[in-house]
Amino acid sequence: MDQFKIFIVEDDPWYSDFLKYHISMNPDFTVEKFESGKELLSNLHKKPDLVTVDFSLPDMNGKELLDKIKKYNSDIGVIMISGQEDITTAVELLKEGAADYIVKNEDTPNRLRNSIRMVQENRNLRKENEQLKVLVGKKYDFSNIMLGNSPGMLATFSLMEKAAASNITVSVTGETGTGKELVAKSIHYHSERKNYPFMAVNIGAIPRELVESVLFGYEKGAYTGATDRKAGVFENANKGTIFLDEIAEMDLNIQTKFLRVLQEREVTRLGSNQIIKIDVRIITATHKNLAEEVQNGNFRADLYYRLMGLPIHLVPLRERGNDIMKLARSFADSFCKENQQKKVSFSEEAVTKLMKYTFPGNVRELKAVVDLAIILSDGEVIEARNLNFTPVGGPGTQITEEMTLEEHTLRIVDEYLRKYNNNPTEVARRLGISRATVYRYIKALKG
Numbered sequence: 001m002d003q004f005k006i007f008i009v010e011d012d013p014w015y016s017d018f019l020k021y022h023i024s025m026n027p028d029f030t031v032e033k034f035e036s037g038k039e040l041l042s043n044l045h046k047k048p049d050l051v052t053v054d055f056s057l058p059d060m061n062g063k064e065l066l067d068k069i070k071k072y073n074s075d076i077g078v079i080m081i082s083g084q085e086d087i088t089t090a091v092e093l094l095k096e097g098a099a100d101y102i103v104k105n106e107d108t109p110n111r112l113r114n115s116i117r118m119v120q121e122n123r124n125l126r127k128e129n130e131q132l133k134v135l136v137g138k139k140y141d142f143s144n145i146m147l148g149n150s151p152g153m154l155a156t157f158s159l160m161e162k163a164a165a166s167n168i169t170v171s172v173t174g175e176t177g178t179g180k181e182l183v184a185k186s187i188h189y190h191s192e193r194k195n196y197p198f199m200a201v202n203i204g205a206i207p208r209e210l211v212e213s214v215l216f217g218y219e220k221g222a223y224t225g226a227t228d229r230k231a232g233v234f235e236n237a238n239k240g241t242i243f244l245d246e247i248a249e250m251d252l253n254i255q256t257k258f259l260r261v262l263q264e265r266e267v268t269r270l271g272s273n274q275i276i277k278i279d280v281r282i283i284t285a286t287h288k289n290l291a292e293e294v295q296n297g298n299f300r301a302d303l304y305y306r307l308m309g310l311p312i313h314l315v316p317l318r319e320r321g322n323d324i325m326k327l328a329r330s331f332a333d334s335f336c337k338e339n340q341q342k343k344v345s346f347s348e349e350a351v352t353k354l355m356k357y358t359f360p361g362n363v364r365e366l367k368a369v370v371d372l373a374i375i376l377s378d379g380e381v382i383e384a385r386n387l388n389f390t391p392v393g394g395p396g397t398q399i400t401e402e403m404t405l406e407e408h409t410l411r412i413v414d415e416y417l418r419k420y421n422n423n424p425t426e427v428a429r430r431l432g433i434s435r436a437t438v439y440r441y442i443k444a445l446k447g
Contacts (some may be wrong), residue, residue: 003029003030004050004116004123005029005030005032005046005047005049005050006029006031006032006048006049006052006116006341007031007033007034007040007043007048007050008031008033008034008052008429009034009035009036009037009039009040009051009053009054009065010050010054011036011054011057011058012054013035014373015054016033017033017421019081019112022113023112023113029116032046035059036055036057036058036059036281037059037064037065038059038060040065040334041065041068041072044053044069047073048076049119049120050076050077050116051078052078052081053065053066053069053078053079053080053363053426054081055080055081055083055084056368059200060083060158063089063092064137066080066093066097066098070096070097074097075123075126077123077374078098079098079099079100079101079102079112079115080101080102081103081108081112082102082104083103083104084103092333097155099118099122100118101195101324102115108109113120114371123254141251147326147327147330148323148326149323149326150319152319153320153323156183156313158182159310159312160186160187160190161193162192163187163192163310163348164186164191164259166310167191167281167305168283168306168309168310168311169281169283169309169310170187170282170283170288170311170312171283171284171290171308171309171312171438172184172186172267172283172285172311172312172313172314173285173311173313174313174316174362175287175360176287176361176364177317177361177362177363177364178363178364179314179363179364180245180285180314181200181243181245181285183314184200184242184283185198186212186238186299187241188240188241188243188281191241192442193240193241196238196239196241197237197238197239197240197241197243198240199233199236199240199241199242199243200242200243200245201214201215201242201243201244201246201247202245203244203246203247203248204245204246205246206343208254209420211251212257212270212272213232215232215233215234215254215261216231216234216257216261216437217229217267218232218270218272218273219271219272220272222269222271222272223270225312226270229269231269232267232269234261234278235267235276235278237280238278238279238280238337239280240280240281241280241283242280242283243281243283244284245282245283246283246285246286247290247307248290248293248299252298252300252301252335255299255303256301257428259300259302259303259306262282262307265277265278265279266295282307282309284307290304290307291304296389302348302413311357314361315332316359317362317363317365324354324355324359324366325346325355326362327366327367328354328366328370329346329357331368331370331371332344332346332382334376335370335371336374341374342380343380344377344382346381346382347381347382347383349377349383349384349385349446350382350383350384350387352384353387353403354369354385354387357389362434365389369387369388370382371414372386372388373386373387373388374386375386384445384446385423409441410441410445412431413427413438413441413442413445416430416431417438417442424442
């Protein structure tokens with residue numbers, strides 16, 4: 001464990017030794033003594049974690065020294081120790097950033113030990129928080145969250161880097177399951193706002209009558225059920241990033257208020273006249289075509305142009321070629337690691353089956369398919385029969401690209417085989433074809 005470095009500033013030699021004796025009883029603490037404020041300030045380069053300051057030093061008062069310490073490094077903890085019990089002074093010093101105000105009496109050693117422990121715990125929490133931020137940054141590294149080197153993805157990475165280097169509004173489009181929120185998080189955690197909040201709001205998931213209160217907050221009594229004051233997303237995300245998913249679902253009335261917030265950079269809670277200044281970056285996403293929504297009268301044109309900013313379009317998985325297997329292997333490795341299983345590989349037939357599928361659910365669907373395939377596999381190799389595709393709408397209804405009639409028929413037979421436990425007789429009966437035809441398709445499916 002790192003030593004916790006404490007500096008004592010006290011012009012009374014006896015009391016200085018008294019404090020050092022009690023503090024040094026903890027072997028994890030290293031202690032240095034100084035007799036004046038100037039002497040302390042000339043030694044701040046030694047990076048103390050905590051300074052105890054006698055409020056009445058001969059060369060400067062405690063408030064002045066506190067201010068200079070905090071200007072040098074605001075993370076240094078400062079405990080004021082005074083011979084006078086002055087509540088007004090204590091409150092003022094605490095407001096200025098002092099960790100505690102302790103009066104010199106018989107209980108000083110105990111109070112001091114408790115205060116030091118509090119400062120130490122806060123320092124540890126700050127360190128853990130910084131470490132978490134680093135880990136989060138790595139987690140949302142462009143190449144980590146969205147594997148692939150297809151032309152479409154390389155173009156996406158380039159735009160994400162440009163977005164992270166500026167404060168421009170970003171609009172992310174793409175089919176469901178392509179990873180729009182991950183793109184937003186990655187941009188945030190690589191931007192100058194990374195140490196401030198990232199807040200994601202799915203507009204389509206909030207009842208229309210509550211969207212305004214969620215975004216802008218409300219005062220007690222603003223409406224039935226508003227029993228307390230509550231800050232909205234814009235206040236809570238100040239200096240950070242707000243990701244508004246499914247922005248096309250926003251009601252026209254709220255769009256008007258939202259546009260004003262963007263223009264004025266201020267919000268007013270429901271039931272209040274108080275103006276609250278805000279500084280947030282907006283990233284929006286939708287699977288709809290916003291330009292068409294504008295033409296259809298469902299979205300304000302002025303808001304559309306305000307939000308357009310830097311457009312980033314996520315290509316569907318079916319257009320990403322070999323990225324499919326790169327992602328599939330990554331998902332498989334992660335699943336096996338999380339579940340303490342041996343790594344698995346994909347048979348040639350399984351690879352062929354994955355590459356031929358159109359993935360209407362995109363990356364999200366691929367992950368679900370791979371996870372299930374590992375559970376269903378009998379060994380360390382995923383076979384084609386372990387891959388189950390269940391597109392929304394039932395067997396044979398998901399048409400996402402042009403295919404020949406034979407290819408559509410193969411897909412239908414494959415769906416029915418899975419649905420009826422690979423029973424050719426039952427599949428033949430359900431589809432109204434001969435068993436010989438089913439067997440022919442089974443052979444074709446196996447490659």
